Amino acid sequence: MGWEDIVRSCVRSGSDSSVRLWSFEVKKHLTKGNVRKYFFQAVSNSSWAHYGYLVATGLNSDVEDSQILIPARERPSVDWKSANRIVAENSDFHHYIEQVGIYNQTGRLIKSAWNK
Incomplete structure (x- = not known):
């Protein structure tokens, strides 16, 4: 190609x-059962970028209640x-x-x- x-x-x-460039993953609801799947999805989706984050917002959609659960590492390029x-x-x-x-x-x- x-x-x-x-x-x-x-x-x-x-x-x-x-x-x-930044890449963000936002998930509305993370559980012990789906966090592994979403973690690898976030890593895969942000492979091109400097940063990626897995963010949980819980059951409500209030961004102020959100938290960064798994910050990804900075990529050198x-x-x-x-x-x-x-x-x-x-x-x-x-x-x-x-x-x-x-x-x-x-x-x-x-x-x-x-x-x-």
């Missing part, structure tokens, strides 16, 4: 030291190969990386694209 144009552009426009694969598979992630590239190249933040 070749490199997607937007990923190539994003890599060219920002070095690993200037690009920091973005895994662009994994990001490239996800860009090809997921249109939302494609749009996200496209906006990161635009920001890296121009310094312009398109609020309507980020606030979704």
Whole structure:
């Protein structure tokens, strides 16, 4: 599989030291029975990013009652190969990386694209 144009552009426009991407996993309800499954899902889903978190909000949806249960470790650099694969598979992630590239190249933040 070749490199997607937007990923190539994003890599060219920002070095690993200037690009920091975050990935978050939010789960409404964690139990002893499902925490292992969700932990490995979060690690897998955030393999391309610097950070990933497994967050529990309990049975209510009040964010203030949320807590970070399992903080992931910081990655030394973005895994662009994994990001490239996800860009090809997921249109939302494609749009996200496209906006990161635009920001890296121009310094312009398109609020309507980020606030979704």
